[in-house]
Structures are given as structure tokens and as C-alpha cells.
Amino acid sequence: MMRLPPFRYLAPKSAQEAAKMLADHAADEAMPVAGGTDLYPNMKRRQFTPRVLVGLSRVENSRGVSGSSNDGITIGGMTTLTRVEQNELLQTHYPAITTAAALVSAPVLRNMGTLGGNLCIDTRCNYYNQSYEWRKSINFCMKKDGEICWVAPSSKRCWAVSSSDTAPVFIALDAECTLVGPDGERRVPVKSLYEHDGIDFLKKKREEILTEIHVPKVNGRRATYLKLRRRDSIDFPILGVAAAIETAKDGTVEKARIVLTAVESAPVEADKAEAVLVGKKLTEDAIEEAASIAYRPAKPLDNTDLTNAYRKKMARVYVARALRELMRAEP
């Protein structure tokens, strides 16, 4: 790994100012940086060589958790993952969020890394997350400096893997986020933030800043997140499953969300499996039936840890486990 390439660092006071700076410095390939735990290592490997970085650490009112379980909550995009993990309101009412945040990387990186950063984290691939010299030896790939997707050579698009632990949870909770641009802001579902393309994986405009995440009131919704990885720390997910359900008083499932991560270039929702659950009680049979189709949208390829066949198989196991956890947590 090389050292950081030279860049100018701008420190705006507001998100709108930041967005303007990103627009104004488009020619310098300006990028926003929050905690920098993902961007800086990538810059050292020359995945990105922005000549201007717009630092978000001085943006006012960008941190913290507000709201309540009855009204829904708002989390500032610059809230560190450690703060998310330790927030009592979230721990009590939205434990899937704190679980996912606590499973990101390692404590020192969570102290710097932010929730907004985790939602916008670059897609990963072991043909891409390599040094410049390494990538040169395979003649580069389409995500950076090259023409081809090495893990799917006949594919027109890049298959780098969506690697956010928190995104699937927010999608399962039907959360929305605020994006601030130079000329105003908009609010979109977290789900619609992602695109099935390893290069253009975010549907936000490049100058837009993700400032807030809004999670609806709890309304009896129970959610959980399970993460597959080789080691109990540091590693990105090689599969993540977020599941959430709302049930009627008699236990009949009224709403179900099953979202898989790290098995595609975007988080994928297993909607057929969700449909199977609705109108049924969460029994072992229903769980098995849902799990047996939930893994199908998972398209793991040989570009991360462990074999793709194994990861696909584990998608089924993990969906069943996540649903069982929700079954056991029945009020």
C-alpha cells in the first residue's frame, strides 16, 4: 500500500455548503469524507484519487439520535457507529440497529466510522480492493482503470459486493434518509438508495450528502440482523441477513421483511419469501418454507471470502435462523 496521494481538505459547516463544495470541485473529483475508515485505505491503494476532500466532521447538527419509539427516530449521518451501538433508545427499541452497528469492523474503527459512511460504503471485491501494482498485474478491472469484470467476465456490469451491515437493517425497518444537495434536500427510502451495479451502487447524486436516517415508529415490529464472516471482528460481511416482522395479536404475520446483504452489488429483498410469511403464524414450517426460497436472490460470486456455493447455502440457514430468533422473541 502506498501513502495517501496529495489532496486539499475542505471543512464546511453545513451539509448544504458541503454539497456546494462537491459540486464546485467536481473537476477535482471531489469526494465527501466522514470517518474516513474506508475511504483513506482505498485512496492509499489508488481506488480513488480525489484532489479535493470535503470533510463532514465540522458539519453542525449532524450527530446524535432523537425521537421516540412512538414517533419514530432520526439518527444523524455523522453519528459514529460506536455512538449508535451504545445508544440506549436504540438498544431498547431498535436492537437490530445496534446489533448491526456493533458488528461492523472493530472498536477503533467504529469510533471513527459513521452511520452515514457505512450506508454509503464502497462496494467490495477481491479483484478491486488491492494495490495499484496488484491490479495492474491482472490488467485492472472495470470498477477502476480497466474494462472487464474478472469475477463475471461476460457481464456488462461490475459485480463488486454491497458490504454495509446497517443498510439491510434500515431497509427491513422501512427507514428513509435525507439527502442534501446544493439546492435543497429530499427524503427517500433507504431501499431506493441502492442500485445493482458495483460501480454506480448509490442512486444519490455524487454531490448529495446523506445527513439523516429516519426510522418509523416501532409499531410492534421486531427485527434482527445476523452476519456471516470468518472472524469475530474486523471482517466485512460475506453474508448478512436482516429480518423484521409485524404480527397481529394472534401472532399472524402482517408484514415481513427479509433483506440479504453481501451477496449482490446492492442489498436484496427476498420478497417472495416475505409473501410466504404474510398471513401465517411464524411456525417452524413457515420458517423453513420462507428460508427455502429466500436464498434464491442471493448471487454470491468468487470475489470475497469462502466459496460462493457455501455462502449461498448459508443464506438459507441464516434466514431460517433470523426468523427463528424473531419467533422466539414473540411478545
Next chain:
Amino acid sequence: MPTKTDTKPEGSTPTREAEPLSIIGKPLMKVDAMAKVVGETMFADDLALPRMLFCKIKRSPHPHARIVKVDTSKAEALPGVVAVLVGAELPIPFGILPVSQDEHALSIDKARFVGDPVAAVAAVDEETAEAALEHIDVDYEVLQSIMTIEEALAKDSEPIHTGELHRGEGSVNGNVHKAVSLEFGDLEEGFAEADVVREDTFFFQGNTHLPMEQHSALASCGADGKMTLWSSTQTPHYVHRAMAKVLEMPPSMVRVIACPNGGGFGGKSDPFNHEIVVAKLAQKTRRPVKVTLTREEVFYCHRGRHPVKMWVKSGIKKDGSITAMHFRSFLDGGAFGSYGIASLYYTGALQTVTYKIPRYKFEGLRVFTNKPPCGPKRGHGTVQPRFAIECHLDKLAEQIKKSPLDVRLDKVIEPFSITANQLRVRTVGLKECLERVAERSEFRNKHGKLPKGRGIGLASSSYLTGAGLPIYWNKLPHSGVQLQLDRGGGVTAFCGSTDIGQGSDSVLAYVVAEELGVEVQDVHVVTADTHLTPVDLGSYSSRVTLMTGNAAIEAARRLKPLLLDQAAEKLQVPVERLAMAHRKIFDRDHPDVSMEFAEAVVLAEARHGTLGSTGSYTPPRSPGRYKGAGVGPSATYSFSACALELEVDPETGMVTIHKIWIAHDVGKSINPLLAIGQIEGSVYMGLGEVLMEEQVFRKGVHKIPSMLDYKSPTFVDMPPVESILIETLDPQGPYGAKECGQGPLLPVIPAVAIAVYDALGVRIDESPVTPDKIVSALEGRLRAVTVPEYDWPPPVDVPPMREESSS
């Protein structure tokens, strides 16, 4: 056939008389601990000299390619670039073994793996040097690459080496670096005697050392023409020899200083191209030049664990006696020789040094492939066969319906015996190791009886305490220590030994302090500097405690009489009654009759002049006299046994180790805290190898050369370890000590695979034992390991043993 020989202790260092030890055996702090903790230790990369230049190395992007042309003109023209170096300027080959002088500092004719160096730049800063690499144009003619043992044996493409650089052995044939065959006793007779004969195949995946410190070297060439190299190396003496050879300088003009190593594990034991490159650049520019490898480049330096395919066939009687063993190994050597010939022999050497194996045959093969060169990693060459043999023995025990513990306990080799392959064994604490871990883990109550998903595994092993022979043939001592006394009561100990974190500087200080009766802080150690210190061959093969320890004892015992004579005269006490401890010389019978150590030094210096002494150590000769007998002998062997309990998730194949019990026959622990540290470190490394680590390649390139993607356990993944020290007081070791830095790694790896079988009933005969393999095995889809066909050479002639007059 193993023969029982002398039962009485022998050797040069009789254990100390009745006097209690005041320092040896105590859990003292390391002498360099404070500096390490507060960050004062100067590692090679911490060094900076005025006018220093920075070096970067251009490496081949192709696994196998002819170098047609290297054009450096554009790079040379860049502002800030002071010199550019190409292979033709360093035409003399080198390598750690005299028979494998096959490396060039920068490739001249061919690039042999992705990462093979082809050119180097010295510039005013690292960024400029890095940028200049892009301006060096290299024309390659890409050749077909050879990435597996099978491809290497297929001989349908251009061989990686042509053979003229592998002198002596003369056996480079296609891509076969070396094929060996050794036979001890009538194998067929052994198999005929057996009740059960079984064959198994295994694969041990390659993995790398992953030291925290990346290799770094700084060279400075003085106006007097003398060259100084500071380097993170485990073997300054061998680097010294290689530097003198390649730079065509008299050895007296070259000084190599090994900086404290931030971990080595065998990965800093070769003379390296980057060391020679900065020296040459320092000569060219007349300025100091430093290089520090990136983590990715450390993966390309490698010299780590060979991937090895193995086949083993053994006969066993119903009572558990092994009647014969036939072992074959196929080593994937990577692009260069490195220690490979030794690695190859080691894959067949220590099979016999645990349980009684009366008849034994070994056939082994090492091939070249277009990957970073393999070499010595902790447990050098014995880790792979130990995995195979322990798993194989577990299967044999099951087949004869005997407890795997009893099979091992009943057949432990005899102390002070000679093995079938003519290795002389001294004290053997293996039985006690096995008994202790079995007792602590409640093995008998648990094995085969735990609920599904939970399992217990047991394995044992042995390892060398220092290679019996040096890397290059000579009759010189393997380690030397020089002592110098100062009038204030301080002692300076000079020794070529190299502290790689294992604590060799501390051991040297402890031994000298013990012998001369001073405190550890009174001993100043000066080590690993070829100008200042007597030769020690280096920190490899677990040799330093035994060899420098013995050399230090000899040096101290030569000084002692000079001091004791003065004290006897002054105190009016017979010399025989005097003892030394805690800075005092005193009458053993009347301890209050005493004098200060420093006073005795002053009196002795007044009488004799400047006080100093030297001591040295050479290991005893081994009885084996056949070709190949040079690899395996050691002054004495350490023994280890490991039991571990784990849980496997039958759906995901994820393994959780609950507890590890490990007992190690350390002979005598010089410092139990350091010994346990070495054991725990070995356990950690073993777990990494068996559960995760893989040096794997895709499209001819290392697949994952980073510390994020090359999976190695973090401390979160480390289970509790109970370390048990067994002391057998070996007559060869200082105070009875044997090694403890490598041996304890060995049994951990097979114990995991064996425990997985106990938990779920599936055999994973290849490392690493990963969740996807376990799931495949549970589904019956894990394929057995295949080994290639090979036309083995006839076994070498093994003459009968000659008893040595002095052993």
C-alpha cells in the same frame, strides 16, 4: 531399528551443583520489555541517516516471463531520482543454501513470479521513488506459468530453472528441484507383521509468517569503502556472507547489524534481494539508502510454509505397535530454492521422533512453481507431516479399537535411544506431556462421548533444539559469546544471536547473570552485529537458548576462577566454599562472610589486566552417516502434547474452540513466563494455520496479499490456553533447557482436525479446516486428496551407525 544406548547423561554442561539458581527459572521481565512497551526500540524502519535516500523496487506483473529489455532512461531523468539499478549490475547469484544459489538481487533473464524484483530506484523521498517505477519500461515475453505441483511435473512447458545454478545436487530435472528416497529397515517385513495396514492422503496448504514488522533494510557505504547494513533479519551471519559474495567485497569490509525484529517466524532467515539492492544503491550513490517493504511485498518475500501433498502407509498391530511406515511428500516450492532442500528432508525427518517406528521409508519431492518462494516457517517442514501422521494415527487407533491416547502413550520412544533413521534422542518428556493434557482435559471421559457437535482431539509432536549442522559446511562453533567485565561490576555480553521477539537477548543476560552472580540489569547485551559480536548462526531451528546459553556458560565459567581466587584471598575462605549471587561473592557456609562482586572485579583486573573471556558451542555429531543425514539431527528434541475441545455448528461448519491444554517438555524453563509466551504464541499461530490461513493464487497472482483478506485470527478469536511446562533436565541444554519456540505449534493443527472428527464424524484431511469444507464433508462431497504419480529414485545407501566416541 531403534537401539537403546547410553542412559547416563552426557554433554558439556553438567547441571549445577547444590546451589539454588537465583535467576534461571524465575519469571523475570525481558531486558527489552520497557523499550518495546514505550516505543523506544529502534526497528530497522525507525532508522534514518543524514542524506538518506529511499528505495522502491519494481516487480514483475507476470508469473513467468522472459525479460527482453529494461529501459530506465525515463526514470533516471526524473527530478529527485538519484540512481536506478537493474539486474545486470548484480550478476552474482546467491541463496541461503550452498546448493541453491539461484537468486539474483534483481532478475536478469526471467521473472519467475508476480512480485519478482526486476529493477530498483533510489530517490530523495519514497513518493518520488514510487513514481519513478512507473517510468521504467520492461519488455516481457510472457511464458506459460506453472502454478501447481501437477503442472510442474507435467514438463510440457519451459522449466522455471535450467539447473546450472543448483550446484552439487545436480538433480534439477524439469521443474523437480530435488527428489529423495531413504529407507531404513525391511518395510515389507513390517507390513507383513501388522494386523492392520492403512494408507491415507493429506494436503497441507501453504501459509505465510505474517510478522507485524515489514522487512526493512538501511545500507550505508563509508568513505573508507566499508559497507554497513542494518536489517530486520534473523540471520545476520548468513546475510553477511551473501553480501560479501554478491558485492564482491572482502567480508571484513561488510558489517551487518540485525535490528530487533518485529517478529520473524522464519520469514527473515534468508539473505534477501532488497538487502543487496540497498547496499548496491548505497555504493552507487555514496548516500545511505533505505527500503521498507509494503505488506504486499512481504507476501512476495514469503519463504513460508510449503503447500505439501502427502501419502502415508503404516502397519500396526492390535496392541498399537507400529510395524512400519512409508511416507511420501510432494512440496510446492515456489520460484526459488531458499531453504527448500532442507524443508524437503524435514518433511521426512521427525516422523520417528515421537512413537517407536522400527522400519521407515521416506520419499520426497520438491518442485518449482511460479509463486513466491517457500522456505522455513515455525516448525520448518515438520508441521505438514505432523498433521498427516497424527490424523493417520487417529484413524489407525480407531481401526484397532484402541484409545488414541493409549496408542500414543504405550509407544512413546525411549529416552536416550537412536531412531530408525539414526537420530539420537536424549530426554523424552512426551509421556508426561500426554498424561498431563489428558488428565487436565478429562480426555478419557470425553473422547467419543460428547454430544454431537462437540469434540475433543489429542495430538503430540517433537521438534529440534537447534539444527545439528550449519547451513554451509564448516567445523566452526555454532555460537560464540564474549564477556567483558567493567570495574563498576557490569558485564557486557557480546553475541551474534538475534532477538526476534522470542527473548534471546534476555536469555543471554539471564545466563550470564546467573553464572557470575550479578543482577540481570548489570548485564549489557550487545548482539547481532558482525563487526562487534562473535558469530552465532542465527535465530532459526530453535537453536539460540541451547547454543548461546551453553556458549555463555562456558565464557562465564572461564572468568569465574579469576574472580573467585581474589575473593578467596581477601575473605580467607577456600575457593570451593565460595558462591556468587546477587552481586556478592560469599562463603556458602557463612553467607555473611562476603564481598561485592565489583570489588572482586577490581582486584582481579589489578592482578590480571583487562578482564574478558569467550565461550563457544558446537552441537554433538549425530551418528547418521548417509546422504541426507544432515537434516534432522539435534542436540536434543523437545516434545509437546495438545488436547483441545471444540464445538462445530453442523449447519454452518463454523468451529469454536473452547479450550486448549498444551504440555511441552522444555527440559528446563530458563524463564517460565517467556516459555509460556512462546507456547501461547505457537498455539495462536497453529490455530491460524489450521482454521484460516491460506497463501492462495488466482490468475497467477497472490489472491489476497493483505492483512484484511489473508485471514489470520485476531485476539478475539483466541481461546483460553492452559500451558503446562514439563521439565526433563536434558544433559545437553543449559541448566537442562530445550527449545520451546516452535515445537508447541505442531500438535495444535492435527488436534483440531481430530476434534472435528470427534464432534461430527467427518475427516478433513486438508488444511485449513474451513467451514465450507466441513459442510461439504457432511454432505459427502469433500473429495479425497490425490497425490501425483512419480518415478522415485532408488533409496540411498544407508551405512550402519558408528558409535561416536564423544557424542
